[in-house]
Amino acid sequence: MSRTYPIAVLPGDYIGPEVMAEALKVLRAVAAKSDIAFQFDEHPVGGAGIDAAGKALPDTTLAACEASDAILFGSVGGPKWEHLPPAEQPERAALLPLRKHFGLFANLRPGICYPALTASSPIRPDLVEGGFDVLCVRELTGGLYFGQPKSRQTLPDGDIEVIDTMVYRKSEIVRIAHVAFRAAMGRGRRLTSVDKANVLTNSVLWRETMNEVAKEYPEVKLDHLYVDNAAMQLIKAPRSFDVLVTENLFGDILSDEMAMIAGSLGMLASASLGQPKGDGLYFGMFEPSGGTAPDIAGQGVANPIAQILSAALMLRFSLGLEAEAAAIEAAVRSVIQLGLRTGDIFTGAPGTRRVGTQEMGDAITAALP
Numbered sequence: 001m002s003r004t005y006p007i008a009v010l011p012g013d014y015i016g017p018e019v020m021a022e023a024l025k026v027l028r029a030v031a032a033k034s035d036i037a038f039q040f041d042e043h044p045v046g047g048a049g050i051d052a053a054g055k056a057l058p059d060t061t062l063a064a065c066e067a068s069d070a071i072l073f074g075s076v077g078g079p080k081w082e083h084l085p086p087a088e089q090p091e092r093a094a095l096l097p098l099r100k101h102f103g104l105f106a107n108l109r110p111g112i113c114y115p116a117l118t119a120s121s122p123i124r125p126d127l128v129e130g131g132f133d134v135l136c137v138r139e140l141t142g143g144l145y146f147g148q149p150k151s152r153q154t155l156p157d158g159d160i161e162v163i164d165t166m167v168y169r170k171s172e173i174v175r176i177a178h179v180a181f182r183a184a185m186g187r188g189r190r191l192t193s194v195d196k197a198n199v200l201t202n203s204v205l206w207r208e209t210m211n212e213v214a215k216e217y218p219e220v221k222l223d224h225l226y227v228d229n230a231a232m233q234l235i236k237a238p239r240s241f242d243v244l245v246t247e248n249l250f251g252d253i254l255s256d257e258m259a260m261i262a263g264s265l266g267m268l269a270s271a272s273l274g275q276p277k278g279d280g281l282y283f284g285m286f287e288p289s290g291g292t293a294p295d296i297a298g299q300g301v302a303n304p305i306a307q308i309l310s311a312a313l314m315l316r317f318s319l320g321l322e323a324e325a326a327a328i329e330a331a332v333r334s335v336i337q338l339g340l341r342t343g344d345i346f347t348g349a350p351g352t353r354r355v356g357t358q359e360m361g362d363a364i365t366a367a368l369p
Helices: 016-032 047-053 059-066 090-101 115-120 170-185 201-214 227-236 248-262 305-317 322-338 357-366
Strands: 003-010 036-042 070-073 106-113 132-139 151-154 160-163 190-195 221-226 243-246 269-278 281-288
Touching: 003 059, 016 036, 016 305, 016 322, 016 357, 047 059, 047 090, 059 090, 070 305, 106 115, 106 170, 106 248, 106 305, 115 322, 132 170, 132 248, 170 190, 170 201, 170 243, 190 201, 190 227, 190 248, 201 221, 221 227, 227 243, 227 248, 243 248, 269 305, 281 305, 305 322, 305 357, 322 357
Parallel strands: 003 036, 003 070, 070 281, 132 243, 190 221, 190 243
Antiparallel strands: 106 132, 106 269, 151 160, 269 281
16 A cells, blocks of 8 residues: 655745746656655745735645645745845745744755766866765754844944844754764765854854764764865865755855855755654755746746755655655756756757756656666
8 A cells, every 4th residue: 555645835936836846747756656645735935925825934834834744845035025024025934934833953955066067067177077965964943043132223323233143052053963973974974064163152162062972973084164264165175075064154155155066056955854753754844945036937947956856855854765765866867967958057068958947857757767
């Protein structure tokens, strides 16, 4: 008897629904080849939620997420809603509450530059020759994004003062450290912790805690980099990294840099994981790392690979379907090797062909083993 997995599907805004349709197509094909089934429960979020229900995270959307095994999330936001107060805009009023509500503390972003895509990287060819595979583990529910107090006030002299507070507890650092060390154990057993311990008290505690947790993982080689040096080394020597672990703001910035040197944000998937639910699995939210790309929305040219690879991460981390996740990843590699390229990764190189969103999704579906 097949098992059915309920999945909350939140397509998001602009190109979000376009690339989500391709991810669902691939998942349906995976289910057809396996003894499983998916129950997709689709709801608006972000700008679509504002348009449909007056807020970025409608109550019905949140309820659907609570009733699901995992959340498959699309990118949100865009110019249509930029006139709203900051606290009501899609990114801040949907993403952050979801992370907080479900305790999604660990964000995993694999930055993979496929050997066939090194020409799409903006950095010098010899630095990415043969491709690279770096995993960024970002703490997701602490730091400047959530710390209190936050304020903005006009001072008596007319100047304006704003305050954001960076807060971390040692327990939060320990928690993300274990995720990163376990990830490194399953890869090259090298972990680079990124901080700013020469300036920030937060980072001093971060570094101390990473060194403490490292004693539980003697097989993993731990080193430390200041965030500014890490940003430079990612460009200078991306192949020298295996797993990066860092706090919220630094991880947000470095993972986007990692995506661009890999060729395109349209290739970067992500998994936001909460508390373990047993058997090595987590409740999680899985989304592409790029934005909603309003400039190309509706044209059928967006790259669906990040959304498709996010679906693969969902199968692995929330559903325990490792073989199915690996099949999707293999299909993506196969299609890239065959030379199919959406516009963001198309260079005109011999043997490559520019395709649209749907054709890329069709090709990946057809390539499933």
